[in-house]
Amino acid sequence: MESRESMAAMQATDPQKTDRRTAGKAAELSNTAFVKLLAMLLVVYCHSISIYMPGGWGPEAPMRQSAFLGLVASWLNTFHVHTFVAVSGYLFAYLRTETHRYDSARHVLGNKAQRLLLPYVCASLFWVIPFDIRFWGFDATRLVKDYALALNPCQLWFLPMLFLVFCAFTLVSNRVCFATQTKKQALLWLAALYLIGVAANLASSFGVPNVFQWLRALQFLLFFYAGMLLRRYDLPRLYQWKYIIAALFSSVALFAFTCLCENAGGALALVRVPLRPVLGLCGALFLWLFGNKIARPGGTENGLNRLLSRTMFPVYLFHQQWIYLVIALLNRTGVAPYWLGETAFAASLILSVLLSWLLGKWKVTKRMFAVG
Numbered sequence: 001m002e003s004r005e006s007m008a009a010m011q012a013t014d015p016q017k018t019d020r021r022t023a024g025k026a027a028e029l030s031n032t033a034f035v036k037l038l039a040m041l042l043v044v045y046c047h048s049i050s051i052y053m054p055g056g057w058g059p060e061a062p063m064r065q066s067a068f069l070g071l072v073a074s075w076l077n078t079f080h081v082h083t084f085v086a087v088s089g090y091l092f093a094y095l096r097t098e099t100h101r102y103d104s105a106r107h108v109l110g111n112k113a114q115r116l117l118l119p120y121v122c123a124s125l126f127w128v129i130p131f132d133i134r135f136w137g138f139d140a141t142r143l144v145k146d147y148a149l150a151l152n153p154c155q156l157w158f159l160p161m162l163f164l165v166f167c168a169f170t171l172v173s174n175r176v177c178f179a180t181q182t183k184k185q186a187l188l189w190l191a192a193l194y195l196i197g198v199a200a201n202l203a204s205s206f207g208v209p210n211v212f213q214w215l216r217a218l219q220f221l222l223f224f225y226a227g228m229l230l231r232r233y234d235l236p237r238l239y240q241w242k243y244i245i246a247a248l249f250s251s252v253a254l255f256a257f258t259c260l261c262e263n264a265g266g267a268l269a270l271v272r273v274p275l276r277p278v279l280g281l282c283g284a285l286f287l288w289l290f291g292n293k294i295a296r297p298g299g300t301e302n303g304l305n306r307l308l309s310r311t312m313f314p315v316y317l318f319h320q321q322w323i324y325l326v327i328a329l330l331n332r333t334g335v336a337p338y339w340l341g342e343t344a345f346a347a348s349l350i351l352s353v354l355l356s357w358l359l360g361k362w363k364v365t366k367r368m369f370a371v372g
Contacts (some may be wrong), residue, residue, distance in 0.1 A: 198277065
């Protein structure tokens, strides 16, 4: 039993701990836009060099191969979107449990339908499908499956997936976000969502139709909840370079191991299925810690950063088709892989920002494509 003196000392230090935690959480919250910006840039760069991934990507095969860029793209693909989802979970926990702005399920789902499903429909009809027809030809049956059923809607798969994730957590958040939830209960939720994600991955590999991206939504529940836990718990010690480097090393090492397992084939190749969520968590944790670390000293809030943050979402909607055009223009000239990747990245980013800025000039298009 603790003495009265020790109890008094704890009570005396509690306000200071509370103030430090409040300041730390306020800094984290202000840094979420910057972390999402980093993730968006990685998505664009990943797609810019994805033509070199094993199995190919995009409208045509590369004229010159680059195994290194293919590996970089494959590694980035393990955590860039996962970080987006984790940040969404972080913000959801804040708005649901601290500000109570997300108390109404009707309000949350209506808002997310406007912010995710409306842009999905508009970007599909006026942007992605025309390019799809240009590069892969017109096939009404395929287009209905890919876009109306959202089986393979290019980069737009993220939108219905995230909407379903929001639906799931809005319906069960009273249990998941319960203020008195213990760490043991949080670990049990993580374990359950991990198993659900692995099962969904296996179901997808066995050919279960991924209509409206429901299987991917099940796989990303884990990352959304991990983001919620980042908001719930105070983790100031992790914002040190030794932990950031450890998270990066874990991500790279696990990626290398999964590649070796996949190349080995047979039963060993199945090891990558349960390791994928862990790999995604390591990469997302690295990007979260890294983004918060470099954002804290200041200097990240400038005109360019504000412009990119405002246009981040529509950049995601538009960037991939600009990359297709760059590939179609430069790939057959035999340009070096690094130059092709860098040109595709710069061109797609600049043109997407300009298009987003232009669409933001009118209320109708601003709403259609969720600009700003």
